[in-house]
Amino acid sequence: MTAREALTHPWLTVRVQIALGAIFVAAALPKIADPPSFAHMVYNYRILPAGLINISALVMPWVELLAGLALILGVWKSAARNVIAAMLLVFIIAISLNLIRDNAIDCGCFDQSAANLTHEERLQDMKMVILRDLGMLLMVAQLWWAGRVEPRAIPPAEE
């Protein structure tokens, strides 16, 4: 088995799909449970205009939940994968911007309670979050790659 075959093997793809879906479901639930705290987190990013903060804080967790569930259940896989990829890119850009601005924030990714961290600890935390999100983007890339390889694996129907 070549590396390409191993990386696009259905055994791996299914597990990556479920793991990525589970991560997004787990990330969505605390935000859905406490929208004001998540709105506060979104506000702390200092990126969105004021009028969009509440609606973003309301909708984003539900998008995460639905996309995660779709991946777990194997429904609308491509769409869910694309939505998750877009969200991860947005998260990475948002956190990177704040790192550049030296604005130490809690990412609000999984836990809505503001951690009692120092400025430097928060900045370090943000770097780790970017690495984690890049790792999840790699998972998305695996799904995308496997999706492209899958049709070729199906032998043409014999007459």
Added chain:
Amino acid sequence: MNRPIVQAVLIVLIASVIAVVANAVAGRERKLILPGYYPNALRVPERAPEKPVTSPAPPTAQPMTESVAPPVTATVNPAIPAQHPAPSTQNPARSTHAAPSTQHPAPSTQQAVTRQFLPHPDRAYEEIGYADVAHLHAQGALFLDARRTSVFEEGHIAGSRPFSVWESDIDDKVNKLFEERPDPDQQNLPIVIYCSGGACEDSHMLAQKLWGIQFNNVYVYKDGYPDWVKRGGPTRKGATP
């Protein structure tokens, strides 16, 4: 159109509908006010027109980011020091917030308090440390907790009220406070606001909100609740002050 794109749009649309419906049925502490109203934490609630106003026009029309540090003309309203009463029983609401504390340093005289904590209509708030906060607490000043109500219930400064700037009813609470203190003299009584200290900005936001509605003697406990606990200040648990 590409099917995955349509499905992705559908995911976002379905999520939006569910989010709006969930918000509509959410309880007071979980509800968010939809666009055009944010940040609620910095929005100054509109005041009823019949409220008596003797101080200079409130800076409600100014963006709060500008009004935090307005051009200082060194013209502190001369009427205010004369009107400013010693923290006494003038405000009926205050009596319920007075903490029967024996753990604080002995309070100084009422006169000392009025000298130290005069109204400052040119600034939204002044940051103070534990010693001043403890003094004001012993004097029975009104304390407002800007953290989330759920956090307030886990523990708060004795006598303080929950005034979370991130919850949908904050404007109602601020307006209610204004109704409790309709007189400019009462509005010039010291109010202490705190949150979690450190990088927490909630107390500053609430202070700006109160300043916008005419409370001119607001103090922010810069080190917040963790410092209060660390120094052994009296605390309470639960939903009541």
